[in-house]
Amino acid sequence: MPKANETVLEIDLGALTHNFNHLKSKLQPKTKFLAVVKAFAYGSDSIAIAKHLEYLNVDYLAVAYAKEGVLLRDAGVTTPILVLHPQPINFKLIIDHCLEPSIYSIRVLETFIEVAKAQSQKEYPVHIKFNTGLNRLGFWENDVALIASKLSKTKAIKVKSLFSHLAASEDINEILFTKNQIVSFKSIAEKFKSKIGYNPWLHLCNTSGIINYHEGHLDMVRSGIGLYGFGNSTIEDAQLKPIASLKSVISQIHQIEKNETVGYNRAYKAKDFEKTATIPIGHADGITRIYGKGKGFVFINGQRAPIIGNVCMDMIMVNVTGINCKEGDEVIIFNGSHKASHLAESAGTISYEILTAISQRVQRRILTD
Numbered sequence: 001m002p003k004a005n006e007t008v009l010e011i012d013l014g015a016l017t018h019n020f021n022h023l024k025s026k027l028q029p030k031t032k033f034l035a036v037v038k039a040f041a042y043g044s045d046s047i048a049i050a051k052h053l054e055y056l057n058v059d060y061l062a063v064a065y066a067k068e069g070v071l072l073r074d075a076g077v078t079t080p081i082l083v084l085h086p087q088p089i090n091f092k093l094i095i096d097h098c099l100e101p102s103i104y105s106i107r108v109l110e111t112f113i114e115v116a117k118a119q120s121q122k123e124y125p126v127h128i129k130f131n132t133g134l135n136r137l138g139f140w141e142n143d144v145a146l147i148a149s150k151l152s153k154t155k156a157i158k159v160k161s162l163f164s165h166l167a168a169s170e171d172i173n174e175i176l177f178t179k180n181q182i183v184s185f186k187s188i189a190e191k192f193k194s195k196i197g198y199n200p201w202l203h204l205c206n207t208s209g210i211i212n213y214h215e216g217h218l219d220m221v222r223s224g225i226g227l228y229g230f231g232n233s234t235i236e237d238a239q240l241k242p243i244a245s246l247k248s249v250i251s252q253i254h255q256i257e258k259n260e261t262v263g264y265n266r267a268y269k270a271k272d273f274e275k276t277a278t279i280p281i282g283h284a285d286g287i288t289r290i291y292g293k294g295k296g297f298v299f300i301n302g303q304r305a306p307i308i309g310n311v312c313m314d315m316i317m318v319n320v321t322g323i324n325c326k327e328g329d330e331v332i333i334f335n336g337s338h339k340a341s342h343l344a345e346s347a348g349t350i351s352y353e354i355l356t357a358i359s360q361r362v363q364r365r366i367l368t369d
């Protein structure tokens, strides 16, 4: 792997292939696979990731917002794309780009039918979202009759799938709650199917659902974090490969005396004669101020160097006292062995957040397999 001489986020498509095959091996052969590529494919590169998944024959893709789907269509991605959280203002854009909306309320259903009719659509595919306990987006069970009656009055749209989302699929303390969500989704789906007289696909599981709840796999699963190399558990993490490595370089080394301070607000004070390294990555790149004052760390020549003082917009300073290093040496913020999930935990957050925070200013470098 090439050595970094500036800040770069390397994306390893070989690791993506590995994770995709690993997750698929947990499914029945007939269960379809939807890859969630929202938020720039969890902070990596949604075009490169979507194209590679397409090459791996993924069945479906999903994004959160319409414009994320437009970006993929403009790049030539042809796989069906579910838009998980669309807004009515984008419904024409959605239809123009062959994106498929999640329909989560009566207002959204009525507006989408109107727009589909105005665009002279026939049986435009939509996905009906039910709330089974996350209480975030979705219809309730007692909306089924009303949805069915609205659907019976139009040919402009057709229900491709019914879905719901688990609230705590990674949490072993919530097994009963999760099993209850699965049962309740299945019962809503049965009721819905009997009202509309055809069989849309059913899907419910995210990555941790795939791993922990085989009875919830149904017709399709939706995986995000697992594809990017994290399984929300030590056992699964060991079998998945993080696809992203965030690397940088030492810009400058400083030798400081006892009681000298480092960075804005003089937030770090040297305890002795110390050595610091300045790295060209800051909160504008996604290393938020939460990682300052010793919470976060990087690796230099295999050794852990804590972030000292406050994180600046464009740089961090790390303590390299006792570490053999010089200007120009490579710095690892996270990679396959120094995992992003560990760095995230040290600041009280989760892998999802640190990955998606890496801003567009950081250059992406795609490594093919």
Ligand SMILES: *Cc1c(COP(=O)(O)O)cnc(C)c1O
Binding pocket: 036, 038, 084, 165, 205, 206, 207, 208, 222, 223, 224, 225, 226
């Ligand atoms: C983001 C998202 C997923 C993916 O979840 P992971 O835990 O990353 O696998 C699946 N379904 C919905 C509705 C989502 O919003």
